Amino acid sequence: MSAYLRARVAEDSGQGTEAVAAYTRALADAPANPVVAIRAYREGLAAGDAALVRHAATALAAAGVAPDDAALWPLVDAARANDPAAVERALPALDNGRLRILLPALRAWIAAARGQDGLAIEAPKDDAVARRLVNETRALLLIGAGRLPEGIAATQALGGTIPSGAQLAAAELLIGGGHDEAAATLLGRRPGQLAAARADATARPTLAFGVSRLLLRLADDLGGDRPSSLGLSFARAALDADPGYARARLILAEQLALADDPDRALAQLALVPADGPLGATAAGRRINLLDAQDRAADALAAARIRAEAGDAVAVDRARYADLLVAADRPADAIPFYAALTKDADASKNWATWLRYGAALDQAGQWKDARRVLRRAVDLGPQEPSALNYLGYAMIEHGEDLPDATRMLERAHALAADDASIADSLGWAYHRIGQTPRGLPLLERAAADAPANAEIAEHLGDAYWSLGRRYEARYAWAAAAVTAEPPATARLATKQESGL
Incomplete structure (x- = not known):
């Protein structure tokens, strides 16, 4: 005890x-x-x-x-040793729970390891998941046997707009066998997916390969934004079966982070070779995890290293710039956003220009910000956030209030349930002298976002202008609860003296 x-x-x-x-x-x-x-x-x-x-x-x-996953460990130990007899001895323990879906695919890998015809293994017709796993295994076995046209066709038949774990495993085998172009075609030439396949490339599909890819495929399925004890077990087991499997380490780190175990997640990411194909991916996930843990200084330092690296790409620069803005350093972020506008892909994205314009605005460079924000709206004319930012900024700078108001009306029509946009439009009506028209919007925005100090302050200002002094002071007091300096001093003055 x-x-x-x-x-x-x-x-x-x-x-x-x-x-x-x-x-x-x-x-x-x-x-x-x-x-x-x-x-x-x-x-x-x-x-x-x-x-x-x-x-x-x-x-x-x-x-x-x-628990069901306790049966995985004899299996992965036998697979790592490439011992088909030991893998077979581990199968009965899987046959009385949720993991029985693995059995047909595992039997196919055992047969192949013994030099037998693993392609002949069938899954129960009434078990769609087991049948899918068998089909994926057959595709890998075909490629491993050198039957590339059949294997590639079988892999493509798996479908999906984003490459699955089985398709990544197929690309690993293709790259390991020197068929890089076939792998690139299979993965749609996605750089990140190709890097993952290159990191774990192998020409020979051993039992360790088959079992680890099969288990990580299930860990992928259990991914998302909620922790899963079974997903953690699958990821850990995949890495145990093949200790050099870099993608398994990334997925394990994700599962540990979801389980609120950030230190162990960071430790796993640190074990991914920084100079390997997945080094930049691991670094990016480390930065995101540090930021999520409120370790802003550490996240910013790591993001700077990636943004200034010789192999930095657009996402590295964008991440660093975003963190600089979050750290109240918009002027430092401007050069990185500017570089993104020269990137062939990022420059076509309205969000790139919106973030750049917002940084310029927050840095006090409104003239340049207005031009950049116009570009964001031109690229995303139906994007409410772009319309809202430019429209509200124009209202705050006192420029072309009718045009700004029309822009905010379009944003509100596109996102009627967005409290911030409702507040912007209500505030615009107030600024152009139509406070009675704007008040319902401000009241609804305050009800939908009660912790938003800016919305509550706007509501108080509108109430005061309509002679509703008690309600105005109440709204300002509510705003003061979550406001930060210098807004707190301004709200205190309003509560005492009004407008």
Whole structure:
């Protein structure tokens, strides 16, 4: 119990090494306790402690309460050793839970490893997922056997607008065999996908290759914006089966980040070779994770390195510029946004010009900002955010109020539920002397975004101009709750003296 409590405290405090050591001791002291075993199992998975994971999985199986994913570890150990007999011995444990969908595809890989016809393996006709996995496996086996036209055709038949894990695996085999052009065609010449395939290229599809790609394909399916214990297990197992699998490390880092384990996610990203094909991808994800963890200085420093690197691309410069603006350094961001407007692809994107114009505006360069923001609207005439920014900025600068108001009316028509746009239009009506017309918009915006200090201040100003003094002071007081300097001082003066 003492070791278990120490483990729980260390786990809750983010002390991963201490937690693993304490869970290892607790499991040795209480090998039959399923509560200890399941906590030890999950901590071992997050930490990547293979011994703790396997010890805890054995204890859970002995207690009859093992989760489905506990059956993965004998499988991946056998695959890593390229031992088809051991892989086959691991299959029965998969046959009584959610992972039975893997069985037909695994049998195909076992047959191929033994020199038999893995292409003859069939999936149950009533199991669409297992059948899909078998079809993907057949495509890889065809390419691995040198039957490129058939394998490529089978891979293309899988469909999808974005390359799937199976299509990436096929490209890995093609690049490993020296067929780079075929791989590029298969992946639609997407640079990021090609980099991922190049990082893990191999000419020979071993059991480790087959099992790792199969499991990571399922981890991909379980991705998204919510944590998944099974997704984490699949990603960890894929990496265990093939420890050099760089894309598995990226997906594992994503799963750890979703599980609110940023330090371990960052540690995984640090293990992706910086000078390899996926180095820039790993660096970008590290920057995003640091920013999400409110480590703005670290994120900014890492983003600068990427933005100034010799192989920097548009997304690197955009990321750094965005972080500079978020750090209240819009003037420093301007050169990076300007460089984006000379990029062949980024220059055609209205959002590039909008962000550039916003930085110029915030840096006090309104004349240049207006020209750039006009370009954003020209490129995105139906984009409410572009219309809103330019229209509201013109209102604030007192320029061509009728045209600005018309622009905001178009933005509101396109995004009637957007509180910020409703506020902009309501404020425009107030500024052109039509406050009664603008008041319902401001009231609705304030109701939809009660924490927005600027909207609440606008509402207070409108109330005051209509002689509704008590309501005005109430709105200003509400704005003061979330406002930041210098708005707080301005709101205090308004509450005391009015307009």
